[in-house]
Amino acid sequence: MTISAQAIWTATILSIQPQMFPGPLGSSLCGRALRDELWALENIDIRDFATDRHKSVDAPPAGGGPGMVLRADVLGAAIDQTAQRQTPELQGRPLIYMSPRGTPLCQQRAHELSSGPGVTILCGRFEGVDQRLLEGRDVEEISIGDYVLSGGEIAAMVLIDAVVRLLPGVIGSSESLLSESHEGNLLEYSHYTKPRSWEGRDIPDILLSGDHGKIAKWREQCAKQITQSRRPDMWAKYQGKK
Ligand code: SAH
Numbered sequence: 719m720t721i722s723a724q725a726i727w728t729a730t731i732l733s734i735q736p737q738m739f740p741g742p743l744g745s746s747l748c749g750r751a752l753r754d755e756l757w758a759l760e761n762i763d764i765r766d767f768a769t770d771r772h773k774s775v776d777a778p779p780a781g782g783g784p785g786m787v788l789r790a791d792v793l794g795a796a797i798d799q800t801a802q803r804q805t806p807e808l809q810g811r812p813l814i815y816m817s818p819r820g821t822p823l824c825q826q827r828a829h830e831l832s833s834g835p836g837v838t839i840l841c842g843r844f845e846g847v848d849q850r851l852l853e854g855r856d857v858e859e860i861s862i863g864d865y866v867l868s869g870g871e872i873a874a875m876v877l878i879d880a881v882v883r884l885l886p887g888v889i890g891s892s893e894s895l896l897s898e899s900h901e902g903n904l905l906e907y908s909h910y911t912k913p914r915s916w917e918g919r920d921i922p923d924i925l926l927s928g929d930h931g932k933i934a935k936w937r938e939q940c941a942k943q944i945t946q947s948r949r950p951d952m953w954a955k956y957q958g959k960k
Pocket of ligand 1: 818840846865870
């Protein structure tokens with residue numbers, strides 16, 4: 719009888735700065751989950767796939783201009799050889815390139831990725847990567863926001879953190895995930911804790927009333943008000959979905 723073990727959610731990182739990992743992902747919630755084998759990290763150094771004697775991974779842009787570009791041949795070899803070594807369950811994982819030109823990362827995509835077998839993430843550096851690599855492989859480009867970072871590594875950490883906390887068993891109470899900001903197009907309600915009065919500001923009476931029905935209503939109202947005033951774009955979507 720063969721027992722096929724369920725593969726754990728695995729993030730394979732392709733980077734020229736592999737020493738940056740696990741970095742912050744090795745601490746706190748994600749770090750504990752990593753040690754508990756609720757997810758796995760595979761750290762690949764793109765430079766290992768360079769073929770010339772200088773181990774070069776980048777070259778000046780065709781057509782001139784500033785900076786350097788990561789080479790398609792080196793990245794292609796890194797992607798292909800890394801994929802070939804994977805077990806069949808991990809071979810179907812999406813290949814993501816962190817890029818300011820990508821689709822903005824959202825909570826829905828984080829959920830989708832958390833229910834799959836994992837991700838392979840290509841981290842860019844310098845001016846980015848050769849366009850032919852993006853076209854020649856099935857690459858999904860994801861951005862973490864409308865600003866430019868110096869490399870894809872921190873962006874990859876952001877994506878992984880957003881996904882790992884959704885994996886089963888990572889957060890003790892999965893209930894706490896349900897009401898969070900960006901779940902269902904509402905920002906989260908405001909939180910309060912001890913002391914009851916601080917610098918003349920009191921915890922709203924209703925939260926201390928013990929009436930769970932009223933508390934739920936207050937929180938819903940609070941979430942709606944905050945969303946409407948801060949994120950008209952989300953509020954319009956929320957109204958549309960009702
Ligand atoms: N010349 C590029 C920017 C390169 S920044 C441009 O103008 O589009 C260097 C690398 O950092 C990129 O290859 C990408 O991997 C990463 N990066 C920068 N900003 C990012 C963002 N907002 N989201 C995700 N990755 C980003």
